Amino acid sequence: MPYHIAVGALLVECNHFGGIPTGLESFKRTQYLEGSELLALQEGTLGGYFEVLNGLPADYEVVPTLAATACPGGLVTDKAYGHIKSRILESIRDAMVAGKLDGVLLALHGSAASESCYDLEGDLLQEVRSLVGPTVPVVATLDLHAHITEDMIGNSDVLIAWETYPHRDARETGMRGAQAIVDILSGQLSPAMAMGIAPVLVGAINGTTEGGGPFAETMNLAKRLELREDVYSTSAFLVHPYLDAPAMGGGGLVVTNGDQLLADQLAREIAEFYWQQRFDLEPELFEIDQAIQFGLANDGPVVLVETADCCGGGAAGDSVQLLPSLIDLGDDVPSVIPVVDQAAAAQCHAAGKGSIVTLQLGHQHDIQWGAPVQLEVEIVRLTDGCFTYEGGIWDGCEGHMGPSAVVKVAGVFICIASFPTYEWCGEQYPSLGIDVAAMKFIVAKNPMNYLMAFEHCSQLFLVLDTRGPTPASCRHLPYSQTVRPAFPWDPHLDDPVRILN
Ligand SMILES: [Zn+2]
Known part of the structure; x- marks a missing residue:
């Protein structure tokens, strides 16, 4: 019997301060594929998933659910999110009823929000987890501009983010995500995961991962740590700061093979390094x-x-x-x-x-x-x-x-x-x-x-x-949620890093 992996995507970056509301028509203008339509995808994150899963001889079978991608915009309407969520969950439920569900692999952004939920990915992962139960592995791939929340960490086994900005590696990240679920199901990986968050809210002007620069150096540190034998994967995040959600920040996410203390420690190391880069992340501006x-x-x-x-x-x-x-x-x-x-x-x-x-x-x-x-x-x-x-x-x-x-x-x-x-x-x-x-x-x-x-x-x-x-610069954005203490408003903090695990 092959392992059956439910695959889906909800990829959109949202803005609480403006933009045009993201309705179903926004997804349909970009990418909205249901069921077996997904299987034709060869590029992007899902293309990466399929390359890995289909390349393993007869061991894995994809259960396609729904892939919805939209241009970034204002909040996803409750109606659109409700529709997308229910289609993904229904497909997973159908697979469970048929006895064909061994894992869930989702391509998410990490900074989506709907009219009534500022942590859309956390909500979706929580619903998936409560449907499939605690033993079915759930892996999600993310944009490195994700806002990592307790619900995202608590309801997934592995989170892996893109490594490049400008973004060039959706397909490669998809391959890494699919490999993670394969490694869990084959017994080679028993993931322990931690996110270290430093409260830095900055625009992306100095956020490239190419060459030098403050975020490139943060990514380089994360990738050096990933080379360690006892580390499975690392991701570095520069949070999309145009969400109005509590406790936002960037930093590092580490997955180890069963060693929670090590994951916590290395996630903290990346986040503390990121915090040290904060002044270099603010750009020079002109009137x-x-x-x-x-x-x-x-x-x-x-x-x-x-x-x-x-x-x-x-x-x-x-x-x-x-x-x-x-x-x-x-x-x-x-x-x-x-x-x-x-x-x-x-x-x-x-x-x-x-x-x-x-x-x-x-x-x-x-x-x-x-x-x-x-x-x-x-x-x-x-x-x-x-x-x-x-x-x-x-x-x-x-x-x-x-x-x-x-x-x-x-x-x-x-x-x-x-x-x-x-x-x-x-x-x-x-x-x-x-x-x-x-x-x-x-x-x-x-x-x-x-x-x-x-x-x-x-x-x-x-x-x-x-x-x-x-x-x-985020300095003048009218946040209503508790984002402080955070840089740039609070440039000096004694113990800035928070660990989610
Ligand atoms: Zn991004």
Whole structure:
């Protein structure tokens, strides 16, 4: 009899401070696969699961449940989460009734939240655990921007996170997760797990795992510890700080083969090292006009990083805070900026290419961070908003901005999309016919991937101190849950690290 492994995915990163609510249609626009539809996946985390499980001769059989992935956004609606959760649980229950359930393997993000639950993964894992009981192994893979909670640790046997940011290793992490469940079922692994949390709430600007830098060094430490004979796996976390949940922080998660004390000790070591990096994790910021003047004084294209409006962090992408300053530069300074505005995109499509229209643009989806601007624009180009990701965790997948338009006012090209999309390597701009190398100012609305997207044409990247639900510094975010004591508000703490096990 083969071992039967239930496989599912719920992958979305959520934002409590803004963004567009994540309903079922958001998942259906990205990835929503039921039952045997999952089995066709060859890439991503599930592709990694299947490569391991299918590669073991006749010993393992996949029980597909549901795979739901959405672009980061606002909270998952209770209706959508209820639906997704019940489909996953029903599939597992059916497998149990048929006597075909030996383990559960879930691809989760770790920073999802619904309207009424700020620890969606903890809730899902708790429901899975109470359904399958204490002896069936439950393994989950996570984004390294996960918020690790007691419910997640307490209701899973092994948690393993991506090791790279920019994220490139979803498939490899999937393979590691599947191997963990195989090792448990074959009796080679009796996991003991601990998470060390240091209360550091910072944006992701200095959070790369590549080269040096504060989070790269934290990851390097975790991976050095993983080489030890008595350690099964280690993960390092830089928590997605745009959740409004209690006791958030980053640090290290360690799985050993049965040695809880060692897991606790090494998790603490990683978290304490991470805490020491805290000052280097806060970025240098520029005011808008300061950045523009600095950019004008330098040759070549300049990337203005408006991370406060990052669709990849759950923002709506509809900020126009930068627009007036770019328009003021006149016809001779070309620049490009993306704005999500479904009504404006529809208005442009109705008017047609070459038309002149007056738009009320921006802050239509998430109205709390600014006011729309009224602009008379020329419609330069209209598209269906489809593009293909090249590389990373979404390599080869199609992105859907929905009906989109490029409009021009003064020297500014405004790329208007109907829906937010994750920014990986700047694929959206060329798909809309924009040559970024011809621009003086390129607006990037993400905290990290702009580096690889625009390094071919720019050497100057200026991070802006703008308002929005995904700001470069968390200092002014209106948290309502108990996040303190935490950096940056409390920079010196005697005993900052907390252990979950
Ligand atoms: Zn992430």
